[in-house]
Amino acid sequence: MRGTGNGPRPARPVRGDREPRPGADADAPPPTVAASGPPPTVTAEGPLPRRSYDVVVVGAGVVGCAIARELARHPRPSVALVEAQDDVGQGTSKANTAILHTGFDAVPGTLEARLVREGRARLASYAAESGIPVEHVGALLVAWDEEQLAALPRLAEKAGLNSYTDARRLDRAELYAREPRLGPGALGALHIPGESVICPWTTTLAYATQAVRAGVELHLNTAVGQVGRDEEGHLLHTSRGTLRARHLVNAAGLGADTLDRRLGRDDFTVTPRRGQLLVFDKFARPLVRHILLPVPTARGKGVLVAPTVHGNVLLGPTAEDLDDKRDTGSTAEGIALLREKGRRILPDLLDEEVTAVYAGLRAATGQEDYRIAAHPELSYVTVGGIRSTGLTASLAIAAHVTGLLAACGLDLGPERELDPVRMPDLGETLPRPHQRAGLVAADPAYGTLVCHCERVSLGEIRDALAGPLPPRTREALRRRTRAGAGRCQGFYCGAAVRELLERRWKGERA
Numbered sequence: 001m002r003g004t005g006n007g008p009r010p011a012r013p014v015r016g017d018r019e020p021r022p023g024a025d026a027d028a029p030p031p032t033v034a035a036s037g038p039p040p041t042v043t044a045e046g047p048l049p050r051r052s053y054d055v056v057v058v059g060a061g062v063v064g065c066a067i068a069r070e071l072a073r074h075p076r077p078s079v080a081l082v083e084a085q086d087d088v089g090q091g092t093s094k095a096n097t098a099i100l101h102t103g104f105d106a107v108p109g110t111l112e113a114r115l116v117r118e119g120r121a122r123l124a125s126y127a128a129e130s131g132i133p134v135e136h137v138g139a140l141l142v143a144w145d146e147e148q149l150a151a152l153p154r155l156a157e158k159a160g161l162n163s164y165t166d167a168r169r170l171d172r173a174e175l176y177a178r179e180p181r182l183g184p185g186a187l188g189a190l191h192i193p194g195e196s197v198i199c200p201w202t203t204t205l206a207y208a209t210q211a212v213r214a215g216v217e218l219h220l221n222t223a224v225g226q227v228g229r230d231e232e233g234h235l236l237h238t239s240r241g242t243l244r245a246r247h248l249v250n251a252a253g254l255g256a257d258t259l260d261r262r263l264g265r266d267d268f269t270v271t272p273r274r275g276q277l278l279v280f281d282k283f284a285r286p287l288v289r290h291i292l293l294p295v296p297t298a299r300g301k302g303v304l305v306a307p308t309v310h311g312n313v314l315l316g317p318t319a320e321d322l323d324d325k326r327d328t329g330s331t332a333e334g335i336a337l338l339r340e341k342g343r344r345i346l347p348d349l350l351d352e353e354v355t356a357v358y359a360g361l362r363a364a365t366g367q368e369d370y371r372i373a374a375h376p377e378l379s380y381v382t383v384g385g386i387r388s389t390g391l392t393a394s395l396a397i398a399a400h401v402t403g404l405l406a407a408c409g410l411d412l413g414p415e416r417e418l419d420p421v422r423m424p425d426l427g428e429t430l431p432r433p434h435q436r437a438g439l440v441a442a443d444p445a446y447g448t449l450v451c452h453c454e455r456v457s458l459g460e461i462r463d464a465l466a467g468p469l470p471p472r473t474r475e476a477l478r479r480r481t482r483a484g485a486g487r488c489q490g491f492y493c494g495a496a497v498r499e500l501l502e503r504r505w506k507g508e509r510a
Contacts (some may be wrong), residue, residue: 012412042211044220045085048142048241053080053217053347054410056236056245058259061093062200062394063386064251065207068152069418070398071405074216076413079216080243081208082236084223085254087205087476088469090127091253094389094479095360097277097306099315100124100134100196105296107361111400113162116389119396123203126395129420132202133309133427139195139291140170140179142186145342147186148295155295156190164195181287183344196458199309199392201479202423207394209468210421218469219243222248224252227262233379236410247379249401251462254325254363256371258385260451267314268384272325273364275317276334276357278342283486284352291347303341305349310482311356315342321364328359355487361459362387372397374404381405409438424460426482433457450500451493461497465504474498474503 015185043049054076057068060083068081085091093230096229102121104117127134143149152169159167159315169348170189176182178191233246248257264442270281285307294302306314317336335357343350364384365371370393371385381404390397406412433439434445440447446459464471464480471477472496474484484498490497503509 013497018266022383041217041279042212042469043218044472046240048219048222048238049217050241051078051407052232052244052246054245055079055249056234056243057081057246057249057251057406058236059083059091059253060088060189060208060218060220060429061091061251061253061257061390062207063091063093063253063383063390063397064249065089065204065211066097066234066394066398067249067251067407068216068218069207069214069384069402070395070402071187072211073415073418074175074412075401075416076411077379079211080219080245081216081218082222082224082238082243084221084239085210086425086472087219087479088208088218089201089479091232091364092360093200093204094275095275095358096198096200096362096391097275097304097317098197098308098391099154099291099306099388100198101163101389102159102194103194103389103392104192104194105164108158108388108412111372112370112389115370115393115396115400117163118399119196119393122395123198123392126206127198127203130206131290131423131425133425133429134196135193135291135309135427136196136449137307138191138193140175141190141192141293141295141510142182142345143185143188143190143295144375145338146187151295152188156257159192166193167191168193170215172188179292180288181346181348182292183347186343192293196307197291197307197309198391199426202426203394204472205469205480206421206423209423210418212468213421214230214418227259229378231314247381247405247408249381249383249405251383251386253360253386256363256382256394258367260382260384263375263378265375265379267373267382267384268365268367270325271364271366272322272327272361272383274320274327274359274361275320275332276320276338276359277314277316277331278311278335278338279308279356279358280315280349281353281355283309285311287348287352288313303338303345305345310485311428313349313352315349317360322361325361328361330357330359334359353487356485356489361460370397372400372404374408376408378408379408381408383499385467404460424463424481438493450485450496451486451490453488453492454482454484456483456493458500461500467498470504471501474501475499481495
């Protein structure tokens with residue numbers, strides 16, 4: 001890997017190097033997630049409120065937060081969102097490949113295929129409205145041998161069955177014209193221009209923010225244990241006390257099968273499938289122009305190379321079936337496998353610095369479809385087996401689940417439009433606050449950099465700490481601002497960030 005002490009290097013790419021999106025105002029204040037009205041109810045310690053809810057959603061990943069947000073569009077039901085960890089999006093949602101899928105390769109006719117197709121349109125529109133960064137880079141499904149090349153027409157046909165008609169075959173010359181740094185030996189590709197990359201952290205946070213601002217109560221550090229029933233509904237015995245729920249939504253991710261069994265169901269088993277990934281430094285970003293996909297197999301989509309909206313390049317994931325639902329550790333074998341795959345796909349990538357290594361666990365169930373089912377006799381909906389496409393499908397899943405709850409007897413009442421949310425842009429297409437002269441003149445905190453690797457200012461950190469879902473850890477703050485996510489991984493800014501967090505939770509101003 002290329003080190004930092006090997007002589008002069010080209011200027012580091014910074015946010016703002018590309019053309020701003022239409023309508024961007026360089027001197028406008030940064031977006032805020034604050035709003036007028038009563039403060040949201042977000043708890044993380046102490047006993048839970050002694051009350052009964054119309055709906056309790058278990059699991060505050062991207063799907064659980066989307067469901068809570070959709071329910072908030074109906075003001076009649078009282079809703080609680082409970083999460084075992086100390087922040088939203090702490091599980092699979094924070095450790096995925098962050099692709100906004102077209103659904104071109106889903107199994108035609110499945111619920112997943114429909115919800116991914118519908119969800120992509122919904123999320124693309126929502127991201128534009130909410131300031132969630134998306135880059136429309138397109139994907140190339142690369143064939144490396146004759147067998148894979150022969151599979152491309154079938155994949156194009158499959159895309160058509162999934163209502164995606166823009167897939168196009170590329171011969172070898174066209175492929176290398178599009179990706180000149182691609183490794184030698186590729187024979188052709190299927191071009192999927194609609195595939196995009198998105199920020200998964202901001203998406204989950206946007207959903208949760210809108211939900212709590214609209215009256216959903218969020219209870220963190222609330223692990224659900226045993227579940228019982230009485231004449232009023234469900235009794236959820238948690239690490240912080242007992243909750244009552246007339247209707248229950250199980251969006252517990254890796255724990256969905258466990259909660260199902262506690263409710264008397266035994267319909268599926270979740271096998272944690274670990275995906276390890278390497279994150280390469282921003283200097284690697286010019287090496288790749290598209291998402292580079294392998295021809296998929298029964299075990300998944302395989303190892304890909306993808307740019308990110310944050311300016312990095314991802315290599316991964318692996319696909320390792322495990323027994324431990326908490327094993328998100330990286331391994332030497334996994335990293336070696338990724339480097340071997342990466343050397344074939346994009347050889348020059350292996351000369352670049354690795355900024356981070358991480359692993360996520362996907363909820364594999366042995367079935368190529370989501371496990372979403374209503375149980376009217378229990379006033380209960382299971383939302384299980386949500387794999388890597390769950391980010392794309394999240395808003396469509398939420399609408400589907402809300403309909404199932406209504407069929408189970410939940411009185412939704414009238415719909416309403418939620419107050420819009422505008423999230424801080426963590427992508428690379430707009431100028432950062434420190435680059436906006438008018439903004440810095442009005443508030444010098446936006447010109448004071450705390451994290452130099454990611455160009456994160458004191459003003460941005462201050463805004464995140466004052467938001468309706470303030471971070472409680474450095475990791476949570478990183479997902480809101482990117483502070484500490486750069487090449488030094490918080491080595492230089494870590495102490496300053498920790499001090500700002502401690503002052504926030506002591507009630508002092510940042």
